[in-house]
Structure formats: C-alpha cells, structure tokens
Amino acid sequence: MRNDERKNTELRKVNITRDYIKHAEGSVLIEVGDTKVICTATIEDRVPPFMRGEGKGWVTAEYSMIPRATHTRNPRESTKGKVSGRTMEISRLIGRALRSVVDLELLGERTIWVDCDVIQADGGTRTASITGAFVAMVDACNKLIREEQLEKMPIQSFIAATSVGVIDDQTMLDLNYEEDSQAKVDMNIVMTSEGKYVEIQGTGEESPFSEEELNQLLHLGKQGIMQLIEIQKETLGEIAGLIGK
Amino acid sequence: MRNDERKNTELRKVNITRDYIKHAEGSVLIEVGDTKVICTATIEDRVPPFMRGEGKGWVTAEYSMIPRATHTRNPRESTKGKVSGRTMEISRLIGRALRSVVDLELLGERTIWVDCDVIQADGGTRTASITGAFVAMVDACNKLIREEQLEKMPIQSFIAATSVGVIDDQTMLDLNYEEDSQAKVDMNIVMTSEGKYVEIQGTGEESPFSEEELNQLLHLGKQGIMQLIEIQKETLGEIAGLIGK
Amino acid sequence: MRNDERKNTELRKVNITRDYIKHAEGSVLIEVGDTKVICTATIEDRVPPFMRGEGKGWVTAEYSMIPRATHTRNPRESTKGKVSGRTMEISRLIGRALRSVVDLELLGERTIWVDCDVIQADGGTRTASITGAFVAMVDACNKLIREEQLEKMPIQSFIAATSVGVIDDQTMLDLNYEEDSQAKVDMNIVMTSEGKYVEIQGTGEESPFSEEELNQLLHLGKQGIMQLIEIQKETLGEIAGLIGK
Amino acid sequence: MRNDERKNTELRKVNITRDYIKHAEGSVLIEVGDTKVICTATIEDRVPPFMRGEGKGWVTAEYSMIPRATHTRNPRESTKGKVSGRTMEISRLIGRALRSVVDLELLGERTIWVDCDVIQADGGTRTASITGAFVAMVDACNKLIREEQLEKMPIQSFIAATSVGVIDDQTMLDLNYEEDSQAKVDMNIVMTSEGKYVEIQGTGEESPFSEEELNQLLHLGKQGIMQLIEIQKETLGEIAGLIGK
Amino acid sequence: MRNDERKNTELRKVNITRDYIKHAEGSVLIEVGDTKVICTATIEDRVPPFMRGEGKGWVTAEYSMIPRATHTRNPRESTKGKVSGRTMEISRLIGRALRSVVDLELLGERTIWVDCDVIQADGGTRTASITGAFVAMVDACNKLIREEQLEKMPIQSFIAATSVGVIDDQTMLDLNYEEDSQAKVDMNIVMTSEGKYVEIQGTGEESPFSEEELNQLLHLGKQGIMQLIEIQKETLGEIAGLIGK
C-alpha cells in the first residue's frame, strides 16, 4: 500500500477549476492530490522576431513556484537574478508539449503564453502543469473563436502528462513528493489522446533500469494519461468537441 | 456612485482564508474585492549576518505578482533577471510595516520571511498584502508557541493597511484598479489597532494636494483600517486575544 | 539643543552653486550642512518608447552615492551588478517630485534626465537632491528657451523637500545623519511654492506616531520648505521669475 | 541512403584521443563524424557545501560551445551574462549520466568536474560529450589510483550515449546536424555496458510517435551504444579492466 | 599652438585639494585642466580571502564617472547591471600603479580601497586618477601612523601619471579631450619619482608609430610626470618627507 493508501496503478484525485483568474484569456487551477498549479494562457497578437511574416503562431511556457510551495522556503529566482536549470528545463518541456498539439498555421501570427505557477507542491508539478495548461489553452483559443478572430479551433488533440517511477522494485503511477524522493527510476510521459508519445523523459540516476521495467512504466503511464484526458474532456464540456475537428 | 456601486467611504468585500498553503507555518489567501494575494509566513531559525549574536529576531518580506495577475501579461522578473523598483519598494514597505508591531527580542534569533504573491490584481495589492500577511505572521508565531519554542506572542498590536485617493475632487476609500488609474492623489496608510500611524505614503504627482484634502484622506483611511482590523480579529478568533498581551 | 547647536525648527546651512559641471545643460552642487550632492539635468530630444508620438515630454531621475560618501565604504552598485531597493526608491521619488511641477506638454517630446550623485552624505540626501535638482532643471529649461527651442518655461511651480522627525519626543526639522539614526519617526515632505503636498512619506517603524505628532511634523516641514524655496529663488535670480508664468 | 552515405543503422566514425589537454587529470578529444568535443575531468578535493561531512563524492558537468562551432556564430553566453536553458539542460544531463556509474562512497569527499567544450558541432554534441567524458573521467580516477589516493576504481560500469530519430518514417542511428534538422522524432539514449537505461529523452514535438516507433528507436540506440562502449574499451586499453571490479 | 594655447610640452594647470570628503581616511579633488576627479582612500582592516594569513596588505582601485561628466550623458553602469571593459581596464591600471609603490608587508593585513570618481571629464581621467589617488593614499597611511596603528609610512616612492600623444605628426603632453579625439597615437605613462616606469600603455590603432616617435613620447611623458610629482610634494608638505624613508 502506498503512503496515501492508493494502489500502484491509481492516480491521485484530480480537480480542474476553469476561469480561475479573471484577467487571463484562459486560466485554471489544477489540483492533483496536494499539488496545486495556477495555469494561465495569454494571447498576444504577434510572434517572436525570428518567426515574423511566416503566417504562423507560437506557443511558449514559463513555470515557476511561489517560495513556500515547498516544505522549506525556496529563495525567489527573481531575487537571485537568474532562473535555475530545473526551471528552464520544465518551462521548455511544457512549451514543447503544448506546441505539439497546436496547428500553428491555423493559430495565425499569435503567441500563446502559458504560465504555470505552482502554489503548492507535492510531486508531479511539471506534469500537472501540462495537464492543466492544456485546458487553459483551449479556453483561450475558444475565446478567439467566440470573438470571431479565429474560425476554427487550432488544437488538434488532447494532451496530458503524468509521472511513473520504480520504488522498491514496484512500478507506480503518479508519484507524490515522498514517493518521488524514494524512487530509483523516475519518468515523465506526455501523450496525446491518440495514444502517441510527445515526450518521454526517464532517468535512473541512482539505478539504471531494464527494458522490462521500461515497458511496465510506459504501460502504466498510458493508463494514467487516458484517465487524465477523460477529466479534461469532462471539465471542458461542449468545448471538448471542437478539438481536432 | 463609484464604478462598483460602493459609497466613497466603503471598503470592498474582504475575505481572509487561513491555512491556505499546507507547507507554510502561516498562510492566508486574502481577497479584497477582486484583488487576491497569497501571503505565507516562514520561520527560519537564524537571522541575517549583520544581526547575529544580538539575541534579536528579524522580519522581512518579498512581494511579487504572477504574470497574468494583471490586465495584460507582465514579463516575469526572474526572466528579466532583475527585480523592478516598484517590487522592491513594496517589499520594503511590507517588511517595515510588519516589523513595527513585532517585539524582536521576544521573537529571539529567528527570521520571519513573509511572501506576498498576488494571483489577481485589482488595485490595492500592497495594502492587501500587509493586511493578509499580518494574519499569516500571527499564525506562524502561534505555531511556535504551540510547539513551545516561544513562551509568549511577540506581536504587540494589530496592523492593517488601505489606500485612499482623490478622484474628481472626491476623497475615496480603498481604490480599485480603475479608480487608482484616475486618481490625482493616491495615498497608502498603515496603522495599528491603537490608531497610530506606521506608514503614510501619499503622492500627488499629477496634482499636488492641500492640507484639507490630506486631513480628509487620513480620516477616511483610519476608518477603513479599523474595519480591516475587526475582520482580522474575527478571522483569528481566539488567537487574536494573544496579541499585545 | 541639537548636536550641531541648531534649534529644533532650524534648517542646516544651505548653499547652491550653479553651473557646477560644464558639460551639463543644468548642474548644481547643493550643500545642506555636510550633505553635498551634484545634481545635473540633461536634455534629450526624445522620450521613452511608451510615450512616443504623444507630443509630451518626460522627466526621470537617477540617484547614487560615491562609495565613500558615507562613514564606511559602500560597495558600488555597478560592481555588485544591481541597484539596491533603497536607490531605486529614491530615484523614483525624485523623478515623481520633479515631474509634478513640469507641464509635460509645454516641454514637448523631450526627456529631462536628472542625475543626483551624492559626494558626501550627512542625512537628508534625497531631499537635498530634490531641492538641488529643481534648480538644475530650471537652468536646463532656460537654456532651451535661450536657444529658442522652447518659447516658454514649462516649469509651473517651485518645489523643494526636507525631512522631519521625532527624537526623544521632540519634533525636529532637517535631520542630520546622527539625528536620523536616533529618530523613531522619520518623514520626508515634498511641497510646491503654493504650499501643496507632492509627496509625504512618513515611517514610524520603531515607534508608530499619533495624529498630533503627524500634524506637528507637517507644520515644521512646511516652514522648512518655504525657506528652501526662498533660497532657490535667490540662487536663480531673474530666471526665478519665469516659473509658473 | 543517408546524406553521408551511411546505412540507417550505422554510427559515424568515432575517434577518441586521450591526454588531449596537459593540465587536466583526464582529458580527451572525441570526434563523432564532424562533431568534436574536448572533454576534461578535474578532481577537486572537496564537495559542494550541501554534501560536506557525508564521506561521499560528487560528479558535476558543464557543457559549452565555442561561438563558431556552428554554421553561424552564436554569441557567447559569458557575454550575454546568462546561460541558456539548452546549455543548462545538457549540462545537467551529462552530470546525471556520469554520476549514475560512479560509486560516490568509493570516490570519497571529492568532486569530479567534467567540462565538455564543443569545438565543432555537427549533431549529437550532447551524446558525444557523455561518451567522451566517460573516458576522461576514467583517466582522472586512474590517476588517483596511481597516486595512491584511491585504492579502487570507483566507476562501476561503462556508459555511452547516442541519438536516434525518425526521418521520413525511417528510424536512423546517430543523426548528424542535417538529419537532426529534418527529424520529426528525436531521442537521446544513455545506457550502461549492462544494457540498462540511465536516461531516455525522446521528443516528438512536430509529430508524436507510436509505441512501435519507440521500440524500434530503443533497439537501434542499444546497438549503437554497445559499439561505442567497445570503442571506449579499446581506447582505454588495460585500464578498461579496472571498471566494475 | 594647441587648442587651449599650451605649448606641446606643457601640462595643463593642476590643482589638488586635500581632505575633500570628510568621511574618508584620505580624499582629494584633483583638477587637471577641466578634468576633475574625486579620489578617496579607505582603510579596511582585512585583506581579500586569497591573501589572508600572509601578513601582507593589498591595494585595490575602482574608477567610475558620473553620468554627465562627459559631453553627452553616459548611462550608469549600475543601471546597466555591468561594468564596461573600459572601466575595468582603468580600475585595474590604477590599482597596479598604486600597489607598485606600497610595501605590502609594512602595510600589514589591511586593504587600501581607492575610489576615483570623475565628476568632470576633459581627457586624461585615468592618469589624473593615479596622480590624485596617490595623494589620498598617502594621507590615509599617514592617518594610520598618527593613530599609531602603523609605525612607518609603507609608501616607497612618489608615483604620477600623464598621457602623451601624436597629433598631426607632433608629439604633445597631457592631451585634453579634443586632442585625444584627434590623436593617432595615444600613450599613458606611469612613473616613480626615481624615473622608473611602472606602466607604459601605448596604442596606435589608427596609425602605428615608429621607434623614434616612441622615444619622443617617452621623453615628453617623463618631463610631465616629474612636474606632477613636484606638485604632489608641495601639496603634501611635511608628509612628503615620510615617503621612501
């Protein structure tokens, strides 16, 4: 039995609250167990300089944590004057993941800025960010459609993410912080509603893993992601039907 | 009538939710109208180098906004690699205000780190931060008492803050964002439960103000702050009784 | 009696030397007791990007101290790679204060850069900076008039600043460094020649202050500022007559 | 046929020159086709502050490129004043990979600093860095053994890395720059001589990939890595026999 | 005839005012024509970490200009967040020059911080800084002697600096700004009272120079420096006698 009484194949309770921040074009609070992330999607009517004039859009993401999202206080990166490698790595991952399901030509010369601000962390903040930010991004695009700035939803598939890991020779889904600290193998998977991989990042720094373990982890991750996509669909209601049409 | 149908002497609706972030020693979500700030108080068992060995504690604060707390997206200060003058000014103000009601010798060689993260901004974020952070700080100190690390509450008075301003020759209490943009005079007042001033910061950049206007603003501010302190007392319940004893 | 034998209501000796730096459009050395600040005003024929095309000008200020302006050496902010919160706060204050008396439309699409470099500090450096920089700014504008780039003086009023404080329950005008270190209440006031407030910044971090004390401080500050404005007028001679006309 | 006339399952020509920089405890020039990286390993007799007193060692890596390693000149990160997300991500990957095969307790309170400086880039710089840095690290540890500072080689396994990708629906091993630019799926694999995974990082930003493609990529990667490890063994000669003993 | 009516072999008028800043252990205002630099010397009772425990002292210098020291305003290096190459180069030059005449063992474990702040620039700011800072450094050391912290003056020789250059095939001493802008060859010379070279920095970027020109420049520089050292001696009066004894 896991420390929070889940089965190895069980996700934590997931809750997605839409329209969480009134100013943003799309915004959600996603809660995955005790992990809580505010995800906002901002539409900007231009693209970065290197893309201008190509008629295509862009999606970019930034991830951060408030100082006391964690057990002990983390100094602010703004105060330190630089962003850590971990933060940049996660920001880049979220951006790539979301970009993979957006038809950038349909989006037109616009940028979607996705901000994921973790207000409480209990493991899996990067995967919760992707799962939540997807919903905020759909809402922001839908706003463009409602305002007749876009004719068609530029988002092609659902996308969600979860973590899997190996603890004491058992493979487990959706690790919380305590589990994550004990895991010898830790893997993040990002997958579309078609069951295709967008990202796999697995690391066995403390203990390399075998092909068999890899296969179990991939299987477990897929199951979790399919459930997360169901939750996204329920949360989005009617709008879910616009995706990939 | 004001744009949100308040009277000139009326505060916005205020709500303070305690224990908002599970990891912090003290944490609240304060909502003042549509302004929402997460305030956490962290106890660290040491003081900055310049104070070591004096047997006294310290209180320091940092203020920030998530990028989409505002109407348009603000680039992150961590990404820009430096903290703006506005942010530093507000952080310093919050720190001074809270320090003014703490008996630093009673606190002992500990630092209280106060973090105020604005998740939605609609005017008055710095004053809401002070009012909310006070409650988080009380909870953090009370935790030290419950754990028998402190014998006595080191906080001497209640403290709260509000803004006042002059719009079209009328003095108004607790300006929201739209009002703040129109105000010719803008003043932030921080006051204790004894009715004493801790900070007055008034600026009439676009239109200098007379002594009479100043007196009206100070009067209005005091009324607002006394109501805010009542709300702090209700929120804190029994613990309120420990303050200043 | 105060440590420099002044009465509580007495300013330190003030001296303003015009044309102190030959390259600047306006420049003064202001001495307020042992506090010495070089203030220069530079005219730039453009405004910041966010203001272009509006036909209006801008006034901005930067404050700094040479490392040994103070009792012990302060490391340079250029070497540390960032500007402190205190420096930014003072720079912003000086800018706001000077802007408040300039008719930005009359100024046209120009920026007045004001630089206040403290070469010797003995308390009251920010208020001396405002008082001195005003004179440098007038000289710079007058140069534009003499060169027939401007028809009319865009400066509407005189403006000066001083500090007041409470030491051992006595209110005192124009604190020097030693007094400033002992003051329980410290207030900076910026006022126009019409007796209107442009800025009030009072802080009672170590000891909150009552309404009565506030009123005494405001009264004392006004007296000091009116004397400072007289000194500005004498210093400027004929040019003084152009202001507010 | 590939643009350099290789088969899809064929590595580029690999050459590892040991003792390339005379000052370093271990140093190699690794050439993988036209990709050339100088890898040095430096032994420092202490560990980072957070690890002191635990009797364990540490391995850390930094990756960089000279400005003209690439087709067009890249501005230096030192001149820009900050390290890019890409650079940090690669540095972290190299560090994790090398750490995974070092018994940190056998290493004792020492840090191995690994520096990978790309002098010519033609795709696969991060995987070449890992493969080459492994050899430099072995040489540095062997120097400690020869100097009788260590009794036993603290390195437990060989480790090497390669990239695989999908181009026009074909899976290919060891992508060069031109191939990398065309690949819809791009994966880096780090594996030990026991055939266990240390890292898998696959991304299908432009085109998500199926389980079948994933399996083909993993298979191809393993074949390549086993050949790279053979080259490491030949290069190291006798010293190879100390590893994992 | 030169633009300020000097002969080619003539220095500008030099004036050194001692005790210019009351807080510093040594401080001067040096005026060389219209170039004006405030030089302060601060004694700190410790040395940089890399020198601790060796019983030797250190001398270090920092150079800066106020923004409007020059014809047009230079943005502050503190605001830009980094120090320019030019500033660092000059700071290093001043430090090396002054160190060369100090017996660091006699100084003991102390650092002399020299700050040279240019308040008005008209060419030759780096050489004026060296000439003036020498006097400030002597005064600071003398203060240590007067306070019986040092038994003996640790300064071994006088040192001064000037610039020489080639303009229209004529060699000239002590270039002002206008001359400096026209010079094809520009050389700074630092020399002791014994006529020995401490630094020669000559550059003929726009026009390489011959051995003959070099010899003329060196000769001219020596003449100027010997006059500057006479001025230092007069300025220092009796204290001059302690140097090199």
Added chain:
Amino acid sequence: MRNDERKNTELRKVNITRDYIKHAEGSVLIEVGDTKVICTATIEDRVPPFMRGEGKGWVTAEYSMIPRATHTRNPRESTKGKVSGRTMEISRLIGRALRSVVDLELLGERTIWVDCDVIQADGGTRTASITGAFVAMVDACNKLIREEQLEKMPIQSFIAATSVGVIDDQTMLDLNYEEDSQAKVDMNIVMTSEGKYVEIQGTGEESPFSEEELNQLLHLGKQGIMQLIEIQKETLGEIAGLIGK
C-alpha cells in the same frame, strides 16, 4: 639557461594550422610551445548600430579560455554571469590590434568577428591569439575575394605579437607560464611587418623598470615579432602576397 632550454632571445616552437574549424570563414589552431588557441574569423554582413551607413567595416574580438586550459580549473564566466576585467582587457587589445591593419573602407559594411578560445594555456595566450587570429582574418577576407564579394584584400600589413620580460635581471623573449610568474617586468608588444608599434603594454608592478631595460625589451620583442611574421607568411603561402597590395 631557461626552464625549457631556450636561449633568452629564442621564441618557442610555433605552429599554425589553417582551416581548423570547418564552419568558420577563417580558422586556425595556433600553438606557441604548449599554448594552444583556436582562432576563428566570422564575416557578418553588417556593422554595429553606431557605424551604420558610413560605408565602413568593423573588426571586433572576443577571448576566452576553456575551464581547464590552466593548471587549476577556472570557473566559466558564463556560469558566473560576468566577464572578468582580464578577459575584457584582452578582448579589447586583440580587437584594436587587428583593426589597426585593416582598411575599414575597403572592407565595406561588414564586421569581422574574431574569436580566440584558449584550449591549453602556458603563457602568452593574448599574444598568440593576435598572431593566430591575423591568419584566420586573412583567410576570411580571402574567402570574400574568392566569392567576388570583395575586389581587393583590405588587410594592409602583417601583424604579430609577443611578450618579453625581465627575470632575475635578464631580459627574455616569449615567456612561458612559469617564467611569466617569476617576471618582475612583463611587456606585450604588437608590431606590423613595417616594424611599427601598434601596442606596447608594459607593467613593472613588482619592480619598476629603467629606460635601459625598456630599450632592451623593445629590441628583443621586435626580433621575435619579425620571426613570427615570417611564420605567418609561410603558413599563408600565396595568399601572403595579397596583403598590403
């Protein structure tokens, strides 16, 4: 006899390998004894903003060392977030030296970016950089001629650099690291094939030097540079004939 058995007037063995990095317009590896520097020249079809529209080109240089080029590891300047004074000083020197022999009008509105990356340091890295970078710059210009973008070689003279110094009262040519550490006087000389000085930088921080020593050093330097220019000519072969025509 010197520590590497050279005569005092003898250069170390010099080797220049052209076309060392395939992407750059010009690139060499220069080896001067154990000092090894990769020099690349990049042509960019524009000039810095302050030069646009003048029809003239620009030459700029950046110098760096890989961390383990030296006896002990130097932290990367990119990681520290700022470039040291030493690095900037050397970069500026290399740029000035190379610029002095280029006819910027013949070059047209192009920038030549020169990068000098030291991969192994044993004294004299800045002078080796100049000597090597000259060859890379010639190759880059020659490429423009071959591609008919330039009609004529814009380089007017050969230029090379070496160091000279005084050790134990003996003047020596081309100091290696060990000698450089012992030298009381250290001088870098940059000279053209016409025997004219472009830069002289001599410092006698630990021991000022006499006119006689200076003359010996200059003489020795000239001899060394003339040999280096011969090596440049041999290395360049036919292309050498284009210079100064």
